[in-house]
Amino acid sequence: MDLQKQTAPAVSELRASDAERDRIADILHDALAEGRLTVDEHAERVEGVLRAKTVGELDVFIRDLPAAHRQGPGPSPAPHRPTVGAIPIDPDDNVVAIFSSAVRKGRWRAGRRIHAYAIFGSVEIDLSEALFDHQQVMIKSFSIFGSVEIRVPENVSLRGMGGGVLGSFEVDTLDSGEPEAPIVYVDGWAVLGSVEARPRRGKVVADILDRVQRKVDKSLRKHLNH
Secondary structure, X not given: OHHHHHHOOOHHHOEOOHHHHHHHHHHHHHHHHOOOOOHHHHHHHHHHHHHOOEHHHHHHHHXXXXXXXXXXXXXXOOOOOOOOOOOOOOOOEEEEEEOOEEEEOOOOEEOOEEEEEEEOXXXXXXXXXXXXXXXXXXXEEEEEOXXXXXXXXXXXXXXXXXXXXXXXXXXXXXXXXXXXXXXXXXXXXXXOOXXXXXXXXXXXXXXXXXXXXXXXXXXXXXXXXX
């Protein structure tokens, strides 16, 4: 037991989760709205939150704010946040634009989780011709004095769960009629910037029914081989 106590990492050394980053970002957003932080201070701290790796690094950004010292239960999950199941915590792909632009488009394989960061820059993520190996795709978007533009095929389901602080967060919700169609979740924040997700008309995931049939055939072959 003594050895375990000696080797166990302190809470401040634990790796920070997306939920913990969101909690710190919410505190900073409230501090900006209350006038406790200037716009420049807020942008600088949010940028630091995005780079933070541990719980201790996150706490530094709210140490001088009253919300950090209030006792009480942690925030409850957002009522419309979906349960994304197998979507991993760590991103399969990072799309970063800092005083620049970054683009993902054309025929490419979309991972289960994509993180997009536009800081004084622009990010374009175009899934209209992408290959979907997974039914659920999460795009975590952060726009600080920048823009994140997301385009999806018109026959997928599209959900939005983020918000804006002196910025614009707009997601055109879609409900696909195909039960096997991919579901794209767009989450995050727009701080003095914009996040926009819309369908690209005329673009569809053409192999949805083929993919369903391949799954059925594979299950049948597996069953017959046994």
